[in-house]
Amino acid sequence: MQYTxxxxxxxxxxxxxxxxxLQPKVAMILGSGLGxxxxxxxxxxxxxxxDIPHFKVSTAPGHKGQLVFGTLGGKTVAVMQGRMHHYxxxxxxxxxxxxxxLRLLGCDTLVVTNAAGCVNTAWAAGDLMLxxxxxxxxxxxxxxxxxxxxxxPRFPDSSHLYxxxxxxxxxxxxxxxxxxxxEGVYCYFPGPQFETPAEIRAFRALGADAVGMSTVPExxxxxxxxxxxxxxxxxxxxxxxxxxxxxxxxxxxxxxAAASGKFSAxxxxxxxxx
Ligand code: HPA
Numbered sequence: 277m278q279y280t281x282x283x284x285x286x287x288x289x290x291x292x293x294x295x296x297x298l299q300p301k302v303a304m305i306l307g308s309g310l311g312x313x314x315x316x317x318x319x320x321x322x323x324x325x326x327d328i329p330h331f332k333v334s335t336a337p338g339h340k341g342q343l344v345f346g347t348l349g350g351k352t353v354a355v356m357q358g359r360m361h362h363y364x365x366x367x368x369x370x371x372x373x374x375x376x377x378l379r380l381l382g383c384d385t386l387v388v389t390n391a392a393g394c395v396n397t398a399w400a401a402g403d404l405m406l407x408x409x410x411x412x413x414x415x416x417x418x419x420x421x422x423x424x425x426x427x428x429p430r431f432p433d434s435s436h437l438y439x440x441x442x443x444x445x446x447x448x449x450x451x452x453x454x455x456x457x458x459e460g461v462y463c464y465f466p467g468p469q470f471e472t473p474a475e476i477r478a479f480r481a482l483g484a485d486a487v488g489m490s491t492v493p494e495x496x497x498x499x500x501x502x503x504x505x506x507x508x509x510x511x512x513x514x515x516x517x518x519x520x521x522x523x524x525x526x527x528x529x530x531x532x533a534a535a536s537g538k539f540s541a542x543x544x545x546x547x548x549x550x
Pocket of ligand 1: 392
């Protein structure tokens with residue numbers, strides 16, 4: 277299935293009817309452990325995904341499934357409390373549908389956060405990482421199919437998907453808060469199974485610092501329609517095979533909850549500096 281431009285417009289029109297003349301600038305997709313930031317939005321207007329024409333609902337644990345519009349860190353934001361993942365059965369186009377709708381509503385910046393496995397053996401679980409680039413070597417693109425030129429070109433550049441000026445702002449924010457911030461490459465795996473030790477060894481050799489099951493489809497879509505992007509990863513666990521212990525979704529959720537305080541403080545400080 278491929279969405280038409282008219283469908284994106286229809287979704288945007290419905291949301292517009294709920295938010296009036298509010299002008300969101302920063303779209304935020306909050307991953308595991310950070311969904312609560314949606315509750316910090318001032319003067320919030322919540323729009324459940326299920327009410328928006330053509331929207332899918334998020335089924336992953338800890339993903340609430342609504343858009344919250346309002347003010348956060350002095351910016352007018354559109355916060356996605358919960359994202360869609362390919363492993364839930366959604367196509368990449370469906371996974372990143374909301375990004376284009378938020379673009380139509382006026383957002384020019386996308387902030388993405390996620391939980392991921394740590395591939396870099398010099399780092400530790402609990403570390404925060406600024407995403408400087410990503411890898412998605414296989415599987416299709418969210419831009420596959422007929423191009424919608426209203427959003428962007430057929431063959432978009434991917435040289436600077438993660439906006440250097442926003443990365444600088446993030447570094448200053450982390451420094452100001454004395455929060456150590458790693459920087460590295462996020463590598464996408466579709467999941468839902470965690471990677472094998474052999475996969476992790478292979479992708480470490482290729483330059484991956486983190487592995488996760490989200491974010492990249494939305495960032496590709498955001499870059500295509502000319503949005504600036506800022507991305508953060510919370511490294512919830514050492515990736516498969518590094519420690520002699522099995523990985524679990526529960527471990528990821530617990531580590532995400534434990535780091536949520538410093539993670540949300542960093543994201544908030546970045547918003548203030550954007
Ligand atoms: N692999 C993929 N996704 C993840 C991981 C991991 O180790 N941890 C949290 N999300």
